[in-house]
Amino acid sequence: MVRWRQRPQEVPLASDPSSSFVPTIIGAMVFLSTLVLGAALAIEGVADGWQITGQQYRATIEISRKSASEETVATSIDVLAQLPGITRVRVVGDDEILATIEAWTGGRPDLELLPLPVLIDVEALSPESLRSDIIEQILEETAGAVTVYVEPQWLIAVRSTVGTVQLVTALMLVIIALISVVSIVYVTRTALSIHQDTIETLHQVGAQDSYIAIQFQNQSLFLALMGGIPGNVLAILIMMFLTRELSGSFEAPLLPAVSLETGEWLFLGALPVVAAVVAMVAARVTVITSLGRMP
Amino acid sequence: MIRFENVGLRYGSGPEVLHDIDLTLESGSGHYLVGPTGAGKTSLLSLLYLGRRPTRGLLTMFGQDVATATRSALTGFRRRIGVVFQDYNLLDHLSAFDNVALPLRLVGTDPDMVRDHVHQLLEWVGLDTMAGVKPPFMSGGEKQRVAVARAVIGQPDVLLADEPTGNLDETMADRLMMLFMELNRHGTTLVIATHNTRLPQRFPHPVLHLQEGFLKAGRPW
Ligand SMILES: Nc1ncnc2c1ncn2[C@@H]1O[C@H](COP(=O)(O)OP(=O)(O)OP(=O)(O)O)[C@@H](O)[C@H]1O
Ligand SMILES: [Mg+2]
Numbered sequence: 001m002v003r004w005r006q007r008p009q010e011v012p013l014a015s016d017p018s019s020s021f022v023p024t025i026i027g028a029m030v031f032l033s034t035l036v037l038g039a040a041l042a043i044e045g046v047a048d049g050w051q052i053t054g055q056q057y058r059a060t061i062e063i064s065r066k067s068a069s070e071e072t073v074a075t076s077i078d079v080l081a082q083l084p085g086i087t088r089v090r091v092v093g094d095d096e097i098l099a100t101i102e103a104w105t106g107g108r109p110d111l112e113l114l115p116l117p118v119l120i121d122v123e124a125l126s127p128e129s130l131r132s133d134i135i136e137q138i139l140e141e142t143a144g145a146v147t148v149y150v151e152p153q154w155l156i157a158v159r160s161t162v163g164t165v166q167l168v169t170a171l172m173l174v175i176i177a178l179i180s181v182v183s184i185v186y187v188t189r190t191a192l193s194i195h196q197d198t199i200e201t202l203h204q205v206g207a208q209d210s211y212i213a214i215q216f217q218n219q220s221l222f223l224a225l226m227g228g229i230p231g232n233v234l235a236i237l238i239m240m241f242l243t244r245e246l247s248g249s250f251e252a253p254l255l256p257a258v259s260l261e262t263g264e265w266l267f268l269g270a271l272p273v274v275a276a277v278v279a280m281v282a283a284r285v286t287v288i289t290s291l292g293r294m295p
Numbered sequence: 296m297i298r299f300e301n302v303g304l305r306y307g308s309g310p311e312v313l314h315d316i317d318l319t320l321e322s323g324s325g326h327y328l329v330g331p332t333g334a335g336k337t338s339l340l341s342l343l344y345l346g347r348r349p350t351r352g353l354l355t356m357f358g359q360d361v362a363t364a365t366r367s368a369l370t371g372f373r374r375r376i377g378v379v380f381q382d383y384n385l386l387d388h389l390s391a392f393d394n395v396a397l398p399l400r401l402v403g404t405d406p407d408m409v410r411d412h413v414h415q416l417l418e419w420v421g422l423d424t425m426a427g428v429k430p431p432f433m434s435g436g437e438k439q440r441v442a443v444a445r446a447v448i449g450q451p452d453v454l455l456a457d458e459p460t461g462n463l464d465e466t467m468a469d470r471l472m473m474l475f476m477e478l479n480r481h482g483t484t485l486v487i488a489t490h491n492t493r494l495p496q497r498f499p500h501p502v503l504h505l506q507e508g509f510l511k512a513g514r515p516w
Contacts, residue, residue: 008390202401204346206402208370211401
């Protein structure tokens with residue numbers, strides 16, 4: 001067993017049965033949470049690629065350059081903003097449009113040859129606020145003929161699925177965290193009763209509760225890392241394999257790749273540390289509250 | 296000064312084992328605590344070392360009612376109390392050295408100083424060659440001496456010894472008693488529970504006589 005310091009452990013926790021139980025349970029929990037969180041991030045990444053995240057529903061209104069004087073655009077925006085349920089109205093800048101086209105064509109198009117329409121983005125909290133027939137009718141007066149592109153029905157379905165995935169992920173993570181905390185509390189309570197005589201003696205010779213708690217929390221931190229790191233590494237390897245497989249099979253243009261960003265990988269890699277800190281705090285709180293009830 | 300006023304003690308819901316204890320121990324005093332087995336000597340000491348609180352009455356130590364003292368105050372008091380337990384209460388997984396060093400380490404004493412002090416004491420109790428040995432591999436008398444060394448190393452204000460010479464021959468018993476007397480001369484309040492009638496004769500101090508949980512006047516012998 002690894003020694004933390006030169007000094008001996010006054011409470012001999014290293015030989016407890018928990019020294020194999022905690023790494024196993026925390027290892028499994030970190031493994032699961034890495035996979036769950038990794039999957040959720042990947043799904044969100046795909047959804048981001050389709051621009052379907054968030055709670056907003058969107059429509060894009062296209063006004064032809066010819067009929068769109070600055071004044072017309074400004075009045076149209078005012079009118080749209082006053083419609084019920086609309087949360088945001090903005091003109092899509094030319095740069096933004098050009099960048100999008102550039103991604104398609106691979107080069108910057110000549111603005112002379114390609115007269116861009118004016119695009120207005122509208123966001124609303126519910127799809128009912130974005131009925132294309134109504135919007136077209138209203139804008140008829142100010143801007144003449146316009147075309148309204150509303151999000152297709154399937155995209156709305158995907159959006160609500162993504163929302164559900166996030167919810168389920170959060171729920172699973174909460175359950176995993178609860179199982180971990182309950183296990184640590186249980187293990188710590190067991191250790192407290194195994195070592196009750198030692199603890200009483202330590203108290204008698206002048207040890208503070210916090211001094212005793214440090215021994216338990218260090219052990220808990222150490223054991224959680226012992227299990228958490230391998231569990232995490234294994235899950236990340238699986239994630240790497242899967243993302244590579246999946247992005248290979250969806251090799252179609254315009255479809256976002258199933259992948260994680262560097263920051264997201266790092267985030268996943270930090271999970272064992274998070275688990276270890278949780279285990280440490282759980283052990284400490286358990287010891288302090290239990291000792292507080294002793295004479 | 297330690298003061299018992301009408302103190303009673305019971306274990307859990309069992310019968311009362313100490314009754315109506317009225318007692319004042321002046322600072323720097325020395326007493327023997329005697330009485331037949333089961334009379335309540337260890338129980339009385341457990342109140343003194345703050346292992347238990349009285350179930351009734353008032354116990355004042357270090358100028359404070361122990362019933363109302365906070366946990367951290369109690370820890371502070373315990374650091375000023377050295378205890379030789381009847382069954383030693385050594386930590387089996389620690390060497391003799393580490394057991395004796397414990398009280399000093401807990402208050403953050405400099406490691407070099409800890410080492411010197413511990414070796415010095417182990418030498419005095421005749422265990423300098425056993426510093427690295429753990430209690431399960433020691434005889435009763437050896438453990439008893441480790442327990443004594445641990446109790447005195449912090450130069451406590453109060454020293455409580457429960458049958459500290461029970462497993463020792465006369466020579467070694469006298470040696471330890473001299474250590475206690477030395478501390479007592481330097482101001483440590485001393486209470487020694489013992490069945491050994493020889494000790495009060497050889498190292499005279501007033502005797503507290505417990506019988507069936509009551510403090511009696513006079514000596515039993
Ligand atoms: N932990 C305990 N739980 C319940 N009863 C106890 C406990 N410890 C002691 N007693 C009871 O308290 C009474 C006094 O015991 P105590 O140990 O104080 O006696 P003692 O004078 O130290 O005896 P000895 O000389 O044998 O050491 C006894 O009747 C004993 O049975
Ligand atoms: Mg006893």
